[in-house]
Amino acid sequence: MDKRGRRRTLSEQAILDAALGLLAERGADAVTVRGIAARVGVAPNAVYTYFPDKAAVVRGLAEHLLGRVDHDRFADASQPWRDRVRALALELRAELLAHPGSVHLMLGHPPDGPHTQAVRETLLAVLVDAGLGPSDAAEASYLVNVHILGAVAFEAAAPPEDSDVAAGRFRWGLDRLLDGLAARVATGGAEPAAGNAP
Structure with missing residues (x-):
């Protein structure tokens, strides 16, 4: 079976959801580009298409949380x-x-x-x-x-x-x-x- 068929559609929101999941389950240290990539089933460079580095992911995560206020x-x-x-x-x-x-x-x-x-x-x-x-x-x-x-x-x-x-x-x-x-x-x-x- 082609494993690509099980790959999730990647988007900024999917990346942020993965970061939130890692944060909840394993703490702040687990929120890395590699950890996020593994969680959504893509190579790390796919994450870099949306966020250039971990700092950008964190800023996006903060924006996501503060946007709820x-x-x-x-x-x-x-x-x-x-x-x-x-x-x-x-x-x-x-x-x-x-x-x-x-x-x-x-x-x-x-x-x-x-x-x-x-x-x-x-x-x-x-x-x-x-x-x-x-x-x-x-x-x-x-x-x-x-x-x-x-x-x-x-x-x-x-x-x-x-x-x-x-x-x-x-x-x-x-x-x-x-x-x-x-x-x-x-x-x-x-x-x-x-x-x-x-």
Whole structure:
């Protein structure tokens, strides 16, 4: 029998699905071009037709995951900014935790595609709505992303624990971060006086 008859049709989506499967079953280290090729039943050079290297596959994978986040629903400026940041952070956490190895891959190959940019721009817009200037909003956006990625990375690497405990820790940290941003907004972005510094 001609083995080619059993070969799956190759596409970008088939490659990303294979990468997600490897990630779920064997972890981030298994997501290689050779591993993906073996999973879809093609030679590695067939994968390179769609993605030039592993970094491109990882960026495509991040785009696939972030594309599931409905960032438009956080753009309603009539809603409190804290609620919008919290909801976006919780949705991003849930999406990343559904694929635990994804954060490890993304930290090694930072994504930069349109879905990534859309999520970043949404968060920036919400922080500007909160009353932060462009520079402060950019720094605050970075801080929120560090909290999300760092918390998910630690949770994915740690021994399994009660999911409610992990979620509670995440929310506690996020709320303290938002408290700090709210204080920054309340002072109009002014630095504290030297005598009041901790």
